[in-house]
Structures are given as C-alpha cells and as structure tokens.
Amino acid sequence: MDLPRILVTGGTGFLGSEVVKRLIETNKFEVTAIDINPPSLGTEISSDVRYVRANILSPAELHKVFAEARPSIVVHTAGLVPAGHARYHQKGKEAVFQVNVEGTRNVIEASKECGAKGLIFTSSVTVLVDELGKDFVNVNEEWPTGRASLVYGQSKTAAENLVLGANSPDFSTCSLRLAPIFGPNDSIIPQLHSLIPTSSFILGSGDNLTDFIYLSNAADAHVLAVQNLLNSATAADQAIFVTNGEPITARDFCIAVWKEFGHVPSRAIRIPVGVAWWMGLSAEAFSWLTGKDVGFSRGLISDGVVERYMSIAKARRILRYSPSVSLPDAIRISCAKLESRKRPKNEEIL
Amino acid sequence: MPSALSLIYYFFHPQELRSIIQWKVWHNPVHERDESKECASLKRCFYFLGMTSRSFVAVILELHPELLVPVALFYLALRGLDTVEDDMTIPLEKKEPILRDFHNILEEDGWTFNDNGPNEKDRQLLVEFNVVIEEFKKLKPAYQTIIKDITKRMGDGMADYCKNAEHDANGVNTIADYELYCHYVAGLVGEGLTRLFVEAGLANPMLLKRPELMESMGQMLQQVNILRDIKEDYDDKRRFWPKEIWSKYVPVFEDLFKPENKDLALNASSEMVLNALSRADDCLYYLAGIKEQSVFNFCAIPQSMAIATLEACFQNPDLFKKVVKITKGDACQLMIDSTQNLQLVCDVFKKYTRKIHHKNNPHDPNFLRISITCGKIEQFIESIFPSQPKPVESSPASAEAEAKAKAEANAAKWDMIYMGVAVLTTITIITGSMLFIAWLAGARFDIAFVQFKQQMGQLLGTSSFNSSEVASDHSEL
Numbered sequence: 001m002d003l004p005r006i007l008v009t010g011g012t013g014f015l016g017s018e019v020v021k022r023l024i025e026t027n028k029f030e031v032t033a034i035d036i037n038p039p040s041l042g043t044e045i046s047s048d049v050r051y052v053r054a055n056i057l058s059p060a061e062l063h064k065v066f067a068e069a070r071p072s073i074v075v076h077t078a079g080l081v082p083a084g085h086a087r088y089h090q091k092g093k094e095a096v097f098q099v100n101v102e103g104t105r106n107v108i109e110a111s112k113e114c115g116a117k118g119l120i121f122t123s124s125v126t127v128l129v130d131e132l133g134k135d136f137v138n139v140n141e142e143w144p145t146g147r148a149s150l151v152y153g154q155s156k157t158a159a160e161n162l163v164l165g166a167n168s169p170d171f172s173t174c175s176l177r178l179a180p181i182f183g184p185n186d187s188i189i190p191q192l193h194s195l196i197p198t199s200s201f202i203l204g205s206g207d208n209l210t211d212f213i214y215l216s217n218a219a220d221a222h223v224l225a226v227q228n229l230l231n232s233a234t235a236a237d238q239a240i241f242v243t244n245g246e247p248i249t250a251r252d253f254c255i256a257v258w259k260e261f262g263h264v265p266s267r268a269i270r271i272p273v274g275v276a277w278w279m280g281l282s283a284e285a286f287s288w289l290t291g292k293d294v295g296f297s298r299g300l301i302s303d304g305v306v307e308r309y310m311s312i313a314k315a316r317r318i319l320r321y322s323p324s325v326s327l328p329d330a331i332r333i334s335c336a337k338l339e340s341r342k343r344p345k346n347e348e349i350l
Numbered sequence: 351m352p353s354a355l356s357l358i359y360y361f362f363h364p365q366e367l368r369s370i371i372q373w374k375v376w377h378n379p380v381h382e383r384d385e386s387k388e389c390a391s392l393k394r395c396f397y398f399l400g401m402t403s404r405s406f407v408a409v410i411l412e413l414h415p416e417l418l419v420p421v422a423l424f425y426l427a428l429r430g431l432d433t434v435e436d437d438m439t440i441p442l443e444k445k446e447p448i449l450r451d452f453h454n455i456l457e458e459d460g461w462t463f464n465d466n467g468p469n470e471k472d473r474q475l476l477v478e479f480n481v482v483i484e485e486f487k488k489l490k491p492a493y494q495t496i497i498k499d500i501t502k503r504m505g506d507g508m509a510d511y512c513k514n515a516e517h518d519a520n521g522v523n524t525i526a527d528y529e530l531y532c533h534y535v536a537g538l539v540g541e542g543l544t545r546l547f548v549e550a551g552l553a554n555p556m557l558l559k560r561p562e563l564m565e566s567m568g569q570m571l572q573q574v575n576i577l578r579d580i581k582e583d584y585d586d587k588r589r590f591w592p593k594e595i596w597s598k599y600v601p602v603f604e605d606l607f608k609p610e611n612k613d614l615a616l617n618a619s620s621e622m623v624l625n626a627l628s629r630a631d632d633c634l635y636y637l638a639g640i641k642e643q644s645v646f647n648f649c650a651i652p653q654s655m656a657i658a659t660l661e662a663c664f665q666n667p668d669l670f671k672k673v674v675k676i677t678k679g680d681a682c683q684l685m686i687d688s689t690q691n692l693q694l695v696c697d698v699f700k701k702y703t704r705k706i707h708h709k710n711n712p713h714d715p716n717f718l719r720i721s722i723t724c725g726k727i728e729q730f731i732e733s734i735f736p737s738q739p740k741p742v743e744s745s746p747a748s749a750e751a752e753a754k755a756k757a758e759a760n761a762a763k764w765d766m767i768y769m770g771v772a773v774l775t776t777i778t779i780i781t782g783s784m785l786f787i788a789w790l791a792g793a794r795f796d797i798a799f800v801q802f803k804q805q806m807g808q809l810l811g812t813s814s815f816n817s818s819e820v821a822s823d824h825s826e827l
Contacts (some may be wrong), residue, residue, distance in 0.1 A: 092627055135738060136738075137736070137737055137738045138729055138732035139738075139740075142740060143741070144739055144740075144741065147741075154363070207471070207707075208702060209725050209728060209729070227553065235737050246722045246725065246726070247725040247726075247729050248718075248721050248722055248725045248727075249707070249721065252707075252710070252717075252718065252721040254710045255717070256717070256718045256721075259712060259717070259718075264712045265712065266711055293371055308727075309729065311729075311733065327718065327722055328719060328722070
C-alpha cells in the first residue's frame, strides 16, 4: 500500500529538517523536501527523503516540483526571519514580505493545483506579540491579530490570513503559531551566550514570563497536524498556539543557559525600564549617525521586559499535543551542542 | 500581655499590627456555634477539639451547622488514632490491633483507653473517648460511613508503618514512599473532608471525580509540615525527608545540620520545597469547587498558611536550627485574605510564589525547575482570573464610531487653536491700549528707555571687570 506523500518546504532549514526527520521516523510517510539551499553540512541526510532544490518565489518551479511529488499534505516551513537587530528595522521589509507572503501564496496555489488534500503552515506567536511594548498574558487563539508593529509579525499575519482563507471542503489548512524555537544549531542560544559579559544587569522587575518551544516539540506538533488533516481534519481552518507549556521568566531562561556554560551572575544590578529606554534611544541615534549597528535599541528593551506567554489548551485538545522534551532537558541538549561546536576551534588552535 | 520586645517589633512593623487588630476586631464568623443547644458530651467533645487543635479549632467552629459536628468528630477520631500511633511507649503487639480496629471502636459504647504514656499530651482524649463515641453514633448514617471508611484506611496505613522496622530506623526512602506516607496521614483526611462537604451539599460533586485535587490539598499541608519540622523531628529521632532527595546532597542525614554543609542542605531543602510547590495549582483548582463560604474559609486558610510557610522556609538556613514560623501579623493578614473569595487567595498564592521566585538561587541545581513551577502556578492563576482582558475587535459599527471620534478630536483641536488666538489678541489689545493712554497722560518713555540702556551697560561693564580680576588672580598663582 502506498504511504501518504508529504512535501516539506524549507526542508533543509532549522525547523524543516527536524520536521522531515520526525516524519520519516514514524515510518508512515513518503517525504519530499524542497528548499532553495542544499542540506547543510553535518545534517544527517536520510536516504528515505527526496531532496529537490526549488525557489518558492518561482510559481513555475513550484508547479513542476509539486506535480512530480504529488503530495497529500504540504508542510510549509520556508520563511525569512529578520535576524538580530534587523528585527526592529523597516529595512528589508520588501524581502521579508516577498518570501513570507508571496512565497506562501505561491505554495498555496501549487498545492491546490496538484490536488493536495491539505496544507500546514508554520506561523509564529509574533502574529500577536509583535505589537511592541504590549504584554500578552496567557493569551489564546481568540485574541485578534492584525496589530503587529514589526515587519516579521506583519508578514506572518498576512501569510496566515492567506492560508486560513484558502481552507475549503476539499483543501484543509491550519496554522501552527510557534513560540520562539530553540535547539541544537539554533540562533537563540548563541545570542544568549554572547550576553554573558552583561549578565549582572536586570531590566525592569525581572518578573516577566516568556514562552519558548524546543525544536523537536515543534516538529512533533507538525507531525500531529499532518495526521490530523489526513484523518479527522478537526484542525482545519484553525490557528493553534504551540509552546513548550512551561512559561519562565526571561531572565531565568538566560541564567539557565549561562549556567550550562559554567557562568552564574554574581551580582544583580537593576536598571529601571525608563532609564533603559533612553539608553536604547541614544544607541539608535549613535547608530544612525555612524551607520554602524550597535547591539542595543528600544525594540530590544521592549522585547526583554514584556510578558509573553500563551495557553496551549487548544493544541492539547485538537492535536493531542504534549511537549515531550521538557525545558530543563531541552536547554541542556541545546547548550551541549553549542559547546561541542566550539571545541573544533580550540583543537585547531592547539 | 504583649512583651516589650514584641511592642518594639510592632513599632517598626505597623502594617503587621494593623493586620492583627483588623482580624481581632472586624472578623465576622460566617457561622457561630450555639452552645446552649449542646448536651454535656458534645460540649466535652468541643473542649477536646480546642485542647488538641490550636490551629484548626477556630475555623472548624465557624463551619456551617450541617458540618460542624461531623467535621469536629472526624477530627477527634483521627486525633485519637494518631495518639495511639504516635506513642512510642505502647508495644507494637498492643498498638496494631487498636489501629486496625479503630473504625469499629467508634461504635463501641463506653470504650476508653488508659495506656498512653504520661507524657503523651493528648492522652486525656482517649481516657474519655466514650463521649466521642456517644456523639459519633448520633450522626447521620451517611456521615458515619465516610468517617469509618477513612478511619479504617488510615488505621491500616499507620499499622503498616508501625510494623515497618526499616522505616523507624532509616526513615523514608523514596519520594514515592514519602508521598504514600503523606497520603495516609493527610491525603486521606482531604478525601474524607471532601466527601463530607459533598454529602452536605456544600461543595461541587465534581471534586469527587478529581481525586488528585483532594489528595494535593492534604499533601501540600503535610509536606510543608515535614519540611518545616525537620529539626524538631530530628531532635525526636525521627526523619521524614526522603532519602532519595537528601542523599543527593549529603551522605548521611545528620550532615544536613552541620554548618559547613549549609549550601548543600539548602539545596536539599529547595528540592523539598519544589515537591510541595508543584501541588499549589491543584489546591487552587480544588478551592474553585467549594460553594459555601465557611467551607471555603476552612479549606483556604491552611493552604494560604502553607504557601507562606513554604516561602519562609525556602533558602532559609534557620530551617536546620529551629522551627521556622511566619509572623503573627502575616498570619492575621493571611486569614483576612483567605476568608473573602478565591481571587484574593489566588493573589496570596501569586504573591508568595513571586517571593519564592525572587529568592531562587542560580547556584542551586533545582533553580530552573523551581522557576518553571512558579511560572506554572502563575499561568494557572491567569487562566482563572485573567489580568488582561481580550481587546475588543473592531467592527463596521465601531469603524463609524472611530471616524466620528476622530472628527470630534479634530474639531477639539481647532477649538483649542481658536481659543489660543483669541487670548493672544485680547492681551495685545489691552497692552496697546494701556501704553497709549499712559502716553496721552504724559509718560516719558524716551527717558525710561535711555535709563534702561545705561543700566544694562553698567551691568555688562561690571561683569567684564570681575572677569578680568579673576583672570589676574589665576596668573599670579
């Protein structure tokens, strides 16, 4: 009997490659992975996966690839995330919207054209929480989107609206709103590692709770969504928050990461939010004058002091989602990976 | 008579004194016991209740009349059982049959027990246990059934522990054993009380379908007591902290009390705190199922005391030197907050959870798990009482209202501008008129102007002169 065919866009990326791996491990699916980049060095390439190079900005390429793969379900993880401080700029907005919105439109059209049964879209909590400077306390899917003030959140909102708008009786779509993802080879842990020299400073009260999600839990959610759309389809036309279900203060998350690298802040110097805001403004002015990007801004401060955590009751109910890797284990694994990546350099020096 | 020391203390902590006065003066019991209707044996039972339960007697006496006597007798029955179990002077072969048969003894008219050691503080209860039996047999059959069932199971559990020689010699081994012990001495009490509440129609029957909730109510209280009483128990040659926990930090139990092991002992205690703290959200969930105010008070007060005690014990070196207690002022404030509604109790839990979180020590191996548990409690509270309302979604009607509001704001803006212009114009006209009239009256503006000019000149000249002088002094140095 033929196994259901699944096509994963962004299949060689950070999240996409993990989704591909999880789908293969179930032994229930045939998987095609498409991406603009080849699998990165070090990533274990499975012989059970068919890798195809394609650009989601090219409708013609997509139609050809989709027609060959004939997927029942498409998992759309491909996207452009403004990294670091670019997150707070309007610079690069065109490129972000091009990939995240037009790219998504192309994927939807190609999916329908080739007769796919459903589409799972990797969205983000930023559709809600990118309204800068605002708290989001245990929010759920009933909260209205469309108020994001940052480029990434805006693009994800537009894309999510396209996806859910494409839902129909013979084409089921759902959107998984993921909390910030961390795991081996991610970008969050290295950023926090680079903050170790400033670990004594606390912005604001330090009481703000934040949600994250570990890579393999995020991938599990996608696999569950695939199975759902192939069967009961109760997830159709739904946006669903997915997190690790363990909100923790932003500062404690940082401390837990630093501890894994053998560093525990010895002092706690508290900086009021107001003072920090002016420091951010000064840094931005300096950056504008010199054209050099400094690692500080009002946006960064805002991200650091607001509460942002969600209820995953809907994910538990509809997808039967349950985070299998807990936060302490996830942090340990992720930091160990980064630690081992640093070792080769030391060896080179030696 | 308050001591001089405590007077000084309250001078520096007026908020606590205020809480004490507030509780003593203004607290109105939901229900009050009517002594005039009680027979001699019931009066005697309440006497024993007051004697054996200093902390609980007040809240029991305020219970709904339907539950007052059943709960009081339930308490005395378990206290009697505990008095037999606790007494180390009674040989095992005598103790075990009594424990296992105690549920039948409750119906044995005239039964008393005179073999407790002279130092067993609650022995008088058993010497006159016949009055408890007399009142027990007057209860509704449904209440009797519940109390007998719990008494049997608890008696069997206690008997099993008495027979366990290893337990006496080495204390509790695993966390599972620890929680089983807490189940027998406290979890069952939670179950019994819950069944009494539901039988009386004062609590949601759904609570019976969630046994983990009533179990957590008992576990939380008992674990906090065990945590807090470690030194006292150690002095009595008893130990209840599970070996599975303390052996991670010290090789033998006694090492927890050595000054050089302070940090390791604190790490062990924080794991004990973590275990108890993970029960907090179940306790709040349970309290949400209580319908009647006096029952709510009865359940909420001990839980609030427990979370506050947990915070007082957390990262506190004194834990291994003495029994750590919350201050009387804090206790009164907790009782005030716990006798209103669920939201205030949630605020109490949130407040103490955050205090625990602030004291969390990054060097502690349990640091992250404690932080996560604090986050879970806060998230649970948010799911019951959201602090942030969902924003109202904009709709066509709302869009029209928005446009109208915008137009009004615009109009207001122009009104402001017009008013500003009007004011300036008025001032200008008045000033001009005044100057003109003055001129007509013969004012010499030309002379005034010249004098003004001279004054300014002199002032500037003086400044220059002073400046030069200072410069001169500097060059001399």
